[in-house]
Amino acid sequence: MESIALRREQQTAAEPATGAEPSYAPTVQSQGGAPPQFALYLRRWLALNRSGLRAVLIGAISLALFLLAWHLLTEYRVVFFVRFTNVPSPSAVYESLTRAMHDSTFFMHVILSCRRILFGFSLAALIAVPLGLVMGRFRLAHEILFPITEVLRPIPAIAWVPMAIMLWPTNEQSIIYITFLGSFFPILVNTLHGMSLVDPVLVRAAQCLGAREMSIFREVYFPASLPHIFTGLTVGMGVAWVSLIAAEMISGQFGIGYFTWEAYSLVQYADIALGMICIGVLGLGSSALIRGFGRLVMPWSRT
Amino acid sequence: MVRYLGFRYCSVLGAAAALAIASPAAAQTTVTIGIGTQDTTTNTATTGVIIRQLKLLEKYLPRDGKYANIKFEFEWQNFTSGPPVTNGMMANKLQFGAMGDYPLVVNGFTFESNPESKSRLIAVAAYSLEGSGNGMVVHKDSPYYELSDLKGKLVSVPFGSAAHGMVLKAMQDRNWPANYFQLVSQSPEVGSTNLQEKKIDAHADFVPFAELLPFRGFARKIFDGVETNLPTWHGVVVRTDFAEKYPEVVVAYIKAIIAANAWLRADPKLAAEKIQEWTGINKEVVYIFLGPGGNMTTDPTIKKPLIDAAAVDVKVLQNLGRMKEFDPTKWVDDSYIRKAYAELKLDYDAELKSTKNYEVSGEDKFCKKPIGDPRKAGEVWVDGEGISPYSSPACTLGAYADIKAKGKKINVAYVFDTARGIKLFADQAFFAVAADKSEIAPFLLKKDAEAHATKIKGKVLGFEDALKTVVSGG
Numbered sequence: 100m101e102s103i104a105l106r107r108e109q110q111t112a113a114e115p116a117t118g119a120e121p122s123y124a125p126t127v128q129s130q131g132g133a134p135p136q137f138a139l140y141l142r143r144w145l146a147l148n149r150s151g152l153r154a155v156l157i158g159a160i161s162l163a164l165f166l167l168a169w170h171l172l173t174e175y176r177v178v179f180f181v182r183f184t185n186v187p188s189p190s191a192v193y194e195s196l197t198r199a200m201h202d203s204t205f206f207m208h209v210i211l212s213c214r215r216i217l218f219g220f221s222l223a224a225l226i227a228v229p230l231g232l233v234m235g236r237f238r239l240a241h242e243i244l245f246p247i248t249e250v251l252r253p254i255p256a257i258a259w260v261p262m263a264i265m266l267w268p269t270n271e272q273s274i275i276y277i278t279f280l281g282s283f284f285p286i287l288v289n290t291l292h293g294m295s296l297v298d299p300v301l302v303r304a305a306q307c308l309g310a311r312e313m314s315i316f317r318e319v320y321f322p323a324s325l326p327h328i329f330t331g332l333t334v335g336m337g338v339a340w341v342s343l344i345a346a347e348m349i350s351g352q353f354g355i356g357y358f359t360w361e362a363y364s365l366v367q368y369a370d371i372a373l374g375m376i377c378i379g380v381l382g383l384g385s386s387a388l389i390r391g392f393g394r395l396v397m398p399w400s401r402t
Numbered sequence: 403m404v405r406y407l408g409f410r411y412c413s414v415l416g417a418a419a420a421l422a423i424a425s426p427a428a429a430q431t432t433v434t435i436g437i438g439t440q441d442t443t444t445n446t447a448t449t450g451v452i453i454r455q456l457k458l459l460e461k462y463l464p465r466d467g468k469y470a471n472i473k474f475e476f477e478w479q480n481f482t483s484g485p486p487v488t489n490g491m492m493a494n495k496l497q498f499g500a501m502g503d504y505p506l507v508v509n510g511f512t513f514e515s516n517p518e519s520k521s522r523l524i525a526v527a528a529y530s531l532e533g534s535g536n537g538m539v540v541h542k543d544s545p546y547y548e549l550s551d552l553k554g555k556l557v558s559v560p561f562g563s564a565a566h567g568m569v570l571k572a573m574q575d576r577n578w579p580a581n582y583f584q585l586v587s588q589s590p591e592v593g594s595t596n597l598q599e600k601k602i603d604a605h606a607d608f609v610p611f612a613e614l615l616p617f618r619g620f621a622r623k624i625f626d627g628v629e630t631n632l633p634t635w636h637g638v639v640v641r642t643d644f645a646e647k648y649p650e651v652v653v654a655y656i657k658a659i660i661a662a663n664a665w666l667r668a669d670p671k672l673a674a675e676k677i678q679e680w681t682g683i684n685k686e687v688v689y690i691f692l693g694p695g696g697n698m699t700t701d702p703t704i705k706k707p708l709i710d711a712a713a714v715d716v717k718v719l720q721n722l723g724r725m726k727e728f729d730p731t732k733w734v735d736d737s738y739i740r741k742a743y744a745e746l747k748l749d750y751d752a753e754l755k756s757t758k759n760y761e762v763s764g765e766d767k768f769c770k771k772p773i774g775d776p777r778k779a780g781e782v783w784v785d786g787e788g789i790s791p792y793s794s795p796a797c798t799l800g801a802y803a804d805i806k807a808k809g810k811k812i813n814v815a816y817v818f819d820t821a822r823g824i825k826l827f828a829d830q831a832f833f834a835v836a837a838d839k840s841e842i843a844p845f846l847l848k849k850d851a852e853a854h855a856t857k858i859k860g861k862v863l864g865f866e867d868a869l870k871t872v873v874s875g876g
Binding site: 176182184185260261264265269270348349350351352357361363364365366367 | 561589592
């Protein structure tokens with residue numbers, strides 16, 4: 100973002116000299132007045148976006164430092180208890196990336212994975228949130244369902260692979276099922292947690308005012324637990340990506356998780372790192388989407 | 403800066419180690435040897451699981467000279483495929499690793515870029531010069547009987563494995579385009595489950611899955627690696643930094659392999675039972691690979707045809723864009739195995755030249771004659787009693803019916819493919835039976851059996867029907 104601002108400044112500085120813009124050229128005063136006016140805008144814009152800019156700047160610096168550290172550690176093949184002897188360097192990964200970019204299958208991998216995550220995650224959200232609300236509201240539902248979910252929750256995605264193959268008619272469904280499981284439980288647990296924190300006074304007040312069950316749900320429980328639901332969604336999205344490699348072991352031909360897995364079976368470390376980074380970046384992007392959506396839905400919160 | 407820190411840390415450690423050696427209380431140093439094995443890959447048994455379970459390595463380790471004060475500890479790690487072994491070796495957690503031909507060349511190539519150490523091929527576990535061991539199976543209820551039936555169908559194979567090489571070679575031999583099958587990569591675990599659920603049309607895999615899945619009852623083998631006629635083999639690699647520091651240990655390891663081989667051949671039935679106990683692979687399946695006349699020849703010598711096959715593997719991987727320059731001949735180091743043979747007073751060069759397996763032998767108790775041609779023979783494994791040899795397919799089937807009539811439980815019966823000489827499960831074979839019942843010839847492939855049946859003016863029967871013919875034909 101900083102660079103955009105800089106570029107804009109350069110552009111404006113150059114424009115009067117070229118005189119390409121007819122509105123600027125005829126009047127002499129505006130030619131002299133433009134830079135200070137621009138400086139004013141810039142200062143105002145800077146003041147308004149100070150915290151955002153700061154975050155971006157520091158973020159960019161820390162990422163750059165991370166890259167630099169990675170480069171130095173692998174370049175000098177540092178052995179300091181942790182051994183970087185055979186860890187691929189950033190340049191090797193970049194080389195893999197350029198090779199992958201020239202190959203349309205890489206985009207296929209990425210797009211298919213995104214689609215699987217989208218389906219798996221959406222299904223999980225659509226089922227886990229209402230289920231969590233119901234379990235939080237009605238004790239019987241909680242008593243019946245909670246033990247089952249607690250037993251299923253700790254099972255890692257990779258252990259589900261054979262079962263998922265047998266359960267579902269197509270492989271695509273098996274894969275979506277595993278990403279679904281990954282995001283389902285964090286969403287459910289957080290929704291339950293949100294429900295348990297709803298102030299009973301609010302509920303009683305609503306009841307006193309004659310609200311029916313449906314309205315209480317809609318007007319009290321749901322908004323009150325929304326922040327936690329969104330925490331659940333963010334965590335759930337992360338875990339969905341975590342379970343991707345396990346899920347795409349089934350696919351056998353496409354998906355960024357499969358790409359990483361295949362690179363492992365051919366011992367290509369740079370490709371493995373590329374797959375890892377790709378999953379990381381996609382995970383970051385999708386979590387950011389959810390956070391942005393959360394801000395839209397809950398303008399009152401400041402997450 | 404960072405490097406300097408690392409150096410200092412090392413020197414501190416070094417000083418500590420020097421102190422430790424200097425002090426008399428800690429005179430013994432412990433060296434951990436990591437060995438990566440593939441227990442489920444039956445034909446690596448003589449380089450892994452047998453040595454581990456019988457503690458053969460302990461028997462041959464050097465104890466005097468510079469080894470007087472060294473205590474060796476073993477860390478055996480078991481994997482289902484080769485790549486994790488290579489990964490462990492790269493990380494120096496494993497010093498030895500056993501794997502199949504494709505993973506082996508990937509291993510050698512991956513080590514080329516390792517500044518600390520290279521890897522060298524020091525011994526072979528088992529091989530099949532014809533390429534048996536790898537195979538393709540379909541669901542037993544499927545209508546596919548040969549490769550061309552699978553055109554455009556979904557076929558899975560673990561990419562980068564020996565089975566992958568077999569599929570590529572088979573397609574190349576037939577001049578089929580790369581998209582003849584819908585080829586996808588699935589590990590044995592995933593592929594087996596998918597085949598059982600009929601999610602894929604066929605699954606190609608390495609030892610022992612092409613035999614194991616039919617034996618477990620839901621698959622049928624439709625293609626055997628012998629049809630590619632490209633050798634397939636498993637071998638052992640070692641990190642050179644370890645081998646240069648402790649060459650005697652490498653020699654001891656090879657001696658242990660030789661001992662494991664001797665143990666296996668001395669009593670293959672017992673070996674099969676023990677390997678089942680150790681690895682969970684059914685003894686009947688182990689025996690079809692490692693038993694007499696089995697589909698794999700266990701022989702540690704590094705034969706030229708195998709290295710030539712590795713060079714072909716390199717080309718296949720290069721065509722896939724998975725590998726750059728790699729010369730397998732430079733990666734072989736037979737100095738250790740030669741030393742091991744010399745120290746055991748065995749003739750390395752003689753065994754290097756020989757490509758003979760040990761064969762079915764003995765007296766046919768049913769037809770009352772000795773075994774003539776071992777590759778026309780058969781064997782029946784009676785539960786609790788043992789394995790008996792029979793001189794011909796007809797005698798084998800006759801004996802089978804006889805034993806069954808006596809109410810005994812039969813584990814499995816083996817016959818040999820008439821054309822290709824590979825060992826088969828009798829109940830999975832197709833039998834070409836002459837009209838006058840004078841000849842019964844078992845085949846792996848339906849099309850081979852049909853061709854032979856036309857030649858001898860007979861018909862093709864399944865196992866049960868062939869059995870009936872033998873009984874009624876007296």
